[in-house]
Structure formats: C-alpha cells, structure tokens
Amino acid sequence: MTNNPIITTEKLIKKFPMGKGEFLALKGIDLEFNEGEFAGLIGPSGSGKTTLLNIIGSLDTPSEGEAMVLGQPVSQLTARQAAQLRKEKLGFIFQSYNLLAVHTVFENVEFPLLLLKYTPSQRQKMVMDALEWVGLTDKVNSKPPALSGGECQRVAIARAMVKKPMVVLADEPTANLDAANSHNILKTMEMLNKELKTTFLFATHDEKVISYLHRKIFLIDGKIDRDELIK
Amino acid sequence: MIKFLLKGLVRDKSRSWIPTLVVAVGVMLSVFLHAYITGFMNETIEMNAQFFNGHVKVVTRAYADEISQIPNDLALLETDILVNQLKVQFPDVQWFERIHFGGLVDAPDSLGETKTQGPAMGMAVDLLSPTKNEVQRLNLYKSLVRGNLPQKPDDILISDFFAQKLRVNPGDTITFIGSTMNNAMAYHNFVISGTLSFGAMALDRGAMIADIEAVRFALDMENAAGEIVGFLPAGFYSSKVAHAMQSDFNKVADETDVFSPVMLTFEDQGDMATFVNLAHYMGAIITGIFMLAMSLVLWNAGLLGGLRRYGEIGIRLAMGEEKVHVFSTMIYESLMIGIAGSILGTSLGLFFAWLLQTYGLDISATMKGASIMMPTVIRARITTADYFIGFIPGVVSTLIGTALAGIGIFKRQTARLFKELET
Ligand SMILES: Nc1ncnc2c1ncn2[C@@H]1O[C@H](COP(=O)(O)OP(=O)(O)OP(=O)(O)O)[C@@H](O)[C@H]1O
Numbered sequence: 079m080t081n082n083p084i085i086t087t088e089k090l091i092k093k094f095p096m097g098k099g100e101f102l103a104l105k106g107i108d109l110e111f112n113e114g115e116f117a118g119l120i121g122p123s124g125s126g127k128t129t130l131l132n133i134i135g136s137l138d139t140p141s142e143g144e145a146m147v148l149g150q151p152v153s154q155l156t157a158r159q160a161a162q163l164r165k166e167k168l169g170f171i172f173q174s175y176n177l178l179a180v181h182t183v184f185e186n187v188e189f190p191l192l193l194l195k196y197t198p199s200q201r202q203k204m205v206m207d208a209l210e211w212v213g214l215t216d217k218v219n220s221k222p223p224a225l226s227g228g229e230c231q232r233v234a235i236a237r238a239m240v241k242k243p244m245v246v247l248a249d250e251p252t253a254n255l256d257a258a259n260s261h262n263i264l265k266t267m268e269m270l271n272k273e274l275k276t277t278f279l280f281a282t283h284d285e286k287v288i289s290y291l292h293r294k295i296f297l298i299d300g301k302i303d304r305d306e307l308i309k
Numbered sequence: 310m311i312k313f314l315l316k317g318l319v320r321d322k323s324r325s326w327i328p329t330l331v332v333a334v335g336v337m338l339s340v341f342l343h344a345y346i347t348g349f350m351n352e353t354i355e356m357n358a359q360f361f362n363g364h365v366k367v368v369t370r371a372y373a374d375e376i377s378q379i380p381n382d383l384a385l386l387e388t389d390i391l392v393n394q395l396k397v398q399f400p401d402v403q404w405f406e407r408i409h410f411g412g413l414v415d416a417p418d419s420l421g422e423t424k425t426q427g428p429a430m431g432m433a434v435d436l437l438s439p440t441k442n443e444v445q446r447l448n449l450y451k452s453l454v455r456g457n458l459p460q461k462p463d464d465i466l467i468s469d470f471f472a473q474k475l476r477v478n479p480g481d482t483i484t485f486i487g488s489t490m491n492n493a494m495a496y497h498n499f500v501i502s503g504t505l506s507f508g509a510m511a512l513d514r515g516a517m518i519a520d521i522e523a524v525r526f527a528l529d530m531e532n533a534a535g536e537i538v539g540f541l542p543a544g545f546y547s548s549k550v551a552h553a554m555q556s557d558f559n560k561v562a563d564e565t566d567v568f569s570p571v572m573l574t575f576e577d578q579g580d581m582a583t584f585v586n587l588a589h590y591m592g593a594i595i596t597g598i599f600m601l602a603m604s605l606v607l608w609n610a611g612l613l614g615g616l617r618r619y620g621e622i623g624i625r626l627a628m629g630e631e632k633v634h635v636f637s638t639m640i641y642e643s644l645m646i647g648i649a650g651s652i653l654g655t656s657l658g659l660f661f662a663w664l665l666q667t668y669g670l671d672i673s674a675t676m677k678g679a680s681i682m683m684p685t686v687i688r689a690r691i692t693t694a695d696y697f698i699g700f701i702p703g704v705v706s707t708l709i710g711t712a713l714a715g716i717g718i719f720k721r722q723t724a725r726l727f728k729e730l731e732t
C-alpha cells in the first residue's frame with residue numbers, strides 16, 4: 079500500500095490445542111497498516127478477529143509467521159519487552175470496559191501514566207486533557223459503578239488515549255452500548271484519529287462501527303476474505 | 310503507584326478488611342488456644358508437682374527403684390542433715406520432707422467397736438510450722454470443706470468423700486493401722502480436724518493429710534522421710550533447671566550404696582516425661598495445624614479474590630505492567646494484610662487469654678469422674694511464645710495463599726485472562 083507500514087503480519091498462523099489435535103484460528107494472515115488508519119476487522123463470531131487483535135497487541139503470540147508491530151517482531155519478544163511495547167505505544171479498549179471499580183475516573187485514566195512514571199503535575203494535565211476529549215471533565219471524581227455504560231466506555235477511551243499511543247486496539251467497543259452512545263464514542267474516536275493521528279484498529283461485527291471505518295477487512299474462518307479501502 | 314495500590318486496597322473491602330479479619334480470627338484462635346493449652350498443661354504439671362512429684366525430689370537409690378510402691382523401709386535417714394545440705398547447695402529452692410504412706414483406717418463407734426473401715430493413702434507434711442508453707446502449697450485453706458486445719462500433732466485432714474464413706478465427722482477419732490519403717494505393725498489414733506475436697510478423684514477416694522511429726526512417731530521414722538521435695542524459685546517447673554540441679558547433685562552420689570540419696574526430676578516419675586514433652590511441643594503442633602488450615606483458607610480466599618480481580622489484573626497487564634510487578638504488588642498487599650491481621654489477632658488472642666489467665670474458668674462440675682490429677686479451674690498462661698506463635702503463621706500463610714493463587718493466575722496466558730473475562 080505505502081512504503082511505511084507501522085504494523086505488518088506475514089503468513090500469520092494461530093493454532094489452539096483442541097482435544098487431541100489442534101484448531102486453526104488464523105490460517106495465514108498477510109496485512110499491512112499505515113500510521114493514522116481507522117480500520118476494522120469484520121467477521122462473524124469465531125472468525126478470528128480477537129485472536130488477530132491480541133497478537134497485534136502482543137497479548138498473544140503467533141504459532142507461525144510473524145507480526146511486526148512498530149518495528150518489533152511479536153513472536154520474538156520476551157514478556158518484559160511485550161509489556162514495554164504495550165506500555166509505551168499501545169492502547170486497549172474492550173467490550174467490557176474493564177475499569178477499576180474502586181478507583182475514581184481520574185485514577186483510572188491516570189493509571190497508564192503511573193506506569194510511565196510521569197510527574198504528578200504532568201499526569202494532572204494529561205488526564206484532564208484526555209477527559210476533555212471524551213467530554214467527561216465533570217465526572218473526574220466519580221467511580222465507575224456510578225457511571226452509565228456509555229460514560230464507562232468513554233473513560234476507557236480516555237484511559238487508552240491519555241498517553242497518546244501510536245495504536246489503539248478496540249475489541250467490540252460498542253457491543254454493550256445503545257445506538258446513541260455508540261455513535262457518540264465512535265465520533266470521539268474518529269476525532270482523536272484525525273487530531274492526534276492515532277491509528278485505530280477495531281474488531282467488530284457492529285454495523286454502526288463498520289459505517290465509520292475507513293478500511294474494512296473481512297475475516298471468514300481465519301482467512302482474509304476482502305480488504306476494502308473507503309474514500 | 311504505591312499510593313494508587315494502597316487506595317485500591319483500602320477501598321476494596323473484600324480485598325483488605327475481609328482477608329484481614331480472616332487472618333485475625335485465625336491468629337486470635339491460635340494464640341488463645343496456645344495460651345489455654347499451655348495454662349492447662351502447666352497447671353496440671355504444677356498440681357502433680359505440688360502434691361506428688363515436686364519439681365525435684367530426693368530419695369534413696371533403692372526407694373527410687375520402687376517409687377510407685379512407696380517403700381518406706383527404704384526411706385532417707387538423718388534427713389535434717391540432708392535438708393541442710395540441700396539448702397546450702399541450692400539456696401533458692403524450697404525443700405520439704407514428706408512421707409507417703411498407706412494403710413487401713415478404722416472408725417470406732419461409741420463403744421470402741423469398729424463401725425467402718427477403709428483403705429487410705431496418706432501424705433505426711435509439715436502442717437504445724439509457723440511458716441505454713443506446705444499448707445499454702447497444697448492449697449488446704451481453699452480445699453477445706455468442713456472443720457478446721459490441724460492445730461495439734463495428731464490432728465488429721467481427710468477427704469470429704471472418704472469421711473462420708475466412713476461416716477465420720479470433724480472431731481471424731483480414727484485409728485490408722487499400717488506398718489512401721491521396720492515392717493512392724495503400726496497403730497495410731499488421729500483426730501479428724503477437717504475434711505477436704507481436692508476435685509480430683511485420685512485424691513478424693515481415700516486421701517488423708519497428717520502432720521509429719523505425728524506420722525514419724527506412728528511409723529517409727531524418727532528423723533527419716535520417704536522423700537524430700539524441692540520447688541524451684543520461679544514457682545513453676547523448668548525441665549532445664551531441674552536437670553541441671555539433678556546432674557549437680559547426683560555427680561557426688563555413691564553408686565554402690567542403695568541408701569545413698571539421689572535426685573529425681575519431675576519428669577523422672579511416672580509418665581510425666583511424656584506429659585512435659587507434650588506441653589513443650591504443643592506450640593509446634595498448634596502452629597503447624599493452624600498454618601496448614603490458614604494456608605488452605607487463605608489460598609481459597611486468594612483464589613476467589615484473584616478470580617474477582619481477573620479484570621483488574623488483565624487490564625494492568627494489557628496496559629503494559631509487567632507480570633512480575635503485578636505479582637509482587639499482590640505479594641506486598643498480602644504481606645500488609647498478613648501483618649495487620651496478625652497484629653489484630655495477636656492482640657485479641659492475648660486479651661482473651663489474659664481474661665482467662667486472670668479470672669480462670671471453673672470446670673469442676675465437668676471433672677467429677679476424672680481419675681487423674683487435673684486442675685478444676687482452667688487458667689490460660691501467656692508465655693512469650695504467644696506473641697509470635699500466631700504472627701508468623703498468620704503472615705506466612707497469607708503469603709503462601711496469595712502466592713499460590715497468583716501463580717494460578719499467571720500461569721494462564723495473558724490473552725486467556727481476557728477470554729475468561731468476557732465470557
Ligand atoms: N485460547 C483458545 N483456545 C482454544 N480455542 C480458541 C482460543 N481462543 C480462541 N479460540 C477459538 O478460535 C476461534 C477464533 O476466536 P476469536 O475469539 O478470535 O473469534 P472472534 O472473531 O473474536 O469471535 P467473536 O465475534 O465471538 O468475538 C474460535 O473458534 C475460538 O473458539
């Protein structure tokens with residue numbers, strides 16, 4: 079596509095042990111992503127979207143082939159190097175928001191910055207900026223149980239974005255949200271993609287998400303069926 | 310980061326207060342139980358020491374060999390010299406001459422004919438000396454049921470149970486029939502001054518306590534005594550001190566003379582060695598059991614807590630925190646919980662033990678039939694061991710529990726944490 083991909087996968091295969099044999103979840107995936115893409119892996123349940131996203135996010139390793147993420151070969155990374163990569167360059171958004179229930183909105187968003195050892199005043203500013211992006215500055219001191227689903231997912235977006243990662247990986251981010259909230263957070267992410275040039279990579283089968291994507295990669299049965307570039 | 314984790318710990322009650330309370334309860338129980346058992350065992354040891362064994366006891370070599378038969382024909386002679394020697398060699402120890410003797414008691418009716426008879430086990434001690442040391446040691450004031458303590462040489466105390474069996478009362482005269490030191494027949498008339506209840510069947514069945522001078526006269530044991538018992542200055546038995554005294558005393562003993570005096574420790578008599586050892590190892594046994602039980606409980610609690618925290622752990626890992634770091638923060642948390650719980654539990658355990666040590670618990674009603682000498686008032690005894698006996702297992706088992714749970718979580722693939730999270 080271009081000469082400067084930030085993520086490439088090459089003949090990526092993922093096998094899971096199943097009974098006596100094994101199950102092929104990914105059957106040779108070749109993909110390239112450039113900086114600033116707003117792309118999605120689309121496919122029916124069980125097609126391998128999460129598996130692929132986890133490997134790109136260095137949460138899992140390929141069985142064969144390689145995934146190069148921001149210059150790093152995922153299959154070669156030690157646990158420590160993988161953690162380092164996630165800490166510095168990747169943001170995650172999940173279907174179940176995975177917020178820390180006993181911590182305030184501020185503290186939840188602050189957590190990645192603690193790992194990166196920012197000073198308190200830097201953290202203060204960065205967290206408030208991130209909460210402003212998602213429109214939640216009035217809820218800094220609330221705790222997740224007191225928030226709506228849409229608000230929770232916006233906190234999760236702020237948490238993923240606060241360190242301004244190169245890539246955000248979002249696995250079914252709208253699955254637990256109603257239409258209005260889904261559009262709301264998708265607009266937020268679209269805006270961040272535009273303003274901060276952050277690369278977004280989704281896994282989804284939600285039509286609402288699909289309608290926002292600039293690139294649609296259709297997965298069926300662990301293989302790429304189509305790869306469509308919009309606009 | 311530490312502040313962040315502390316906030317989480319304090320705010321999440323199921324992560325902090327509940328495990329802390331679990332640890333505290335376990336630690337409290339083990340501290341209390343240990344103090345209670347130590348108290349009970351020591352009280353049993355002391356009771357047997359006061360009445361029978363002494364902390365140490367000096368007898369003749371021949372008497373020692375047949376000590377269970379109380380062979381007064383093998384008694385110590387010239388005991389006044391021997392007692393003085395002992396007082397010089399061990400000035401802090403209290404020494405008392407005693408004679409145990411057995412025989413028949415005959416209670417006459419108003420015409421002088423035998424009304425009732427029964428076998429009796431007697432103990433002769435110094436009842437009349439102004440210091441009243443033995444009276445206090447044997448707790449005779451408190452044991453008195455009817456009548457008075459002896460005032461005259463021929464006054465005698467018998468157990469109330471025995472008195473009722475013989476149908477005699479304080480003020481009555483009874484005749485003791487036994488054998489002298491030289492195996493001749495011995496008769497002596499005693500006047501019952503009072504009756505006693507010891508609370509232990511072994512003693513209540515046929516016990517009598519007489520003044521040693523009267524018994525010496527009756528049994529032809531002038532300046533002799535079956536045994537000289539010694540009591541340590543600390544007030545309770547110490548195996549170490551007793552054995553040191555024993556080797557000190559016995560090294561000059563004449564091994565060829567069967568009548569030469571030898572020293573026995575409390576443990577050398579009867580089955581007391583087993584008992585003393587048991588008392589000694591009780592701490593280790595309780596600690597072991599407690600540690601095992603607590604580890605299992607806390608392991609489960611840790612597993613449940615860990616499962617509950619899949620989301621948190623998963624997200625922390627996803628955000629790039631290293632597994633080792635997550636694991637070590639869990640260990641730190643458990644350390645804090647273990648320490649807090651142990652401090653709380655030890656304090657509570659010591660408090661309840663202190664209550665039981667100070668006020669005691671009267672269990673005489675449940676002890677009616679006991680045939681061995683056991684205390685009827687349970688008192689805990691707080692020893693230095695109690696300050697750490699719950700502490701170490703409390704902290705260690707919390708750590709083990711968390712570590713096991715943590716390992717269980719971290720053996721899973723990071724990606725799997727999310728899978729399990731989302732289903
Ligand atoms: N750890 C695992 N062990 C065994 N099989 C697995 C494992 N993880 C995923 N699979 C299998 O691999 C296949 C792809 O799973 P994946 O989670 O990637 O699907 P998906 O496209 O994300 O589906 P969904 O839309 O339901 O989230 C599925 O058939 C799944 O059962």
Ligand SMILES: [Mg+2]
Nearest residue numbers: 127128129281
């Ligand atoms: Mg999925």
